[in-house]
Amino acid sequence: MSSFNNCIKFDLDIKEKNIVFKDYFYKMVQMKKHKIYEAELIQPACPYCGSLALLHNGHLVTNIRYLTANASLPVIIRLAKQRVKCRDCDHWSMAQSELVNKYCSISNASKLKVLSALTEDRSMTSIARENNVSINTVQRVLGNCSHRFIDSYEYLPSS
Ligand SMILES: [Zn+2]
Known part of the structure; x- marks a missing residue:
């Protein structure tokens, strides 16, 4: 290499x-x-x-x-x-x-970053601009991942 x-x-x-x-x-x-x-x-x-x-x-x-x-x-x-x-x-x-x-055509790393930005109090427009994706993509990431959010929330270890 x-x-x-x-x-x-x-x-x-x-x-x-x-x-x-x-x-x-x-x-x-x-x-x-x-x-x-x-x-x-x-x-x-x-x-x-x-x-x-x-x-x-x-x-x-x-x-x-x-x-x-x-x-x-x-x-x-x-x-x-x-x-x-x-x-x-x-x-x-x-x-x-x-x-x-x-x-x-959107990298998984970009989707993860969009997802983490969505947990902050930010507008979809600013998230889309920062990550070089369309607002549609931000909405799609939110839609695709919301059920996983709920899953992972439920399985969080109680500490
Ligand atoms: Zn073969």
Whole structure:
């Protein structure tokens, strides 16, 4: 693993070993300057049979909105997920990451941060702006997670 990759992962607090950072740059997106990090998500083995004999067939590139310390400079991780075909069982598969749920473009870290901001007395507009997500996303995070809140509240250890 290159020290470049380690350095960016340290910076972004990403520990997944299957993510390899390749490049970073600034880019204008919708008239706004963004920090872009390019990374590849490795599929190490066939999820069906565990075989390491994989035939690589391109990538699916997802732009993931990530946490940023500076709200005026949003961070996007452009994650290229490996698509592979297993030579042993013939199944196709695509690399998956804990960084983001399948079919979602908001990082799980961002959702957690939105969720923790929602427990403070703050407006959805300011939370959305600070986390580079839409107000709709903030509302969705609130909706998706409210039942988990109740669950975890009920199971809090009594001390
Ligand atoms: Zn297989």
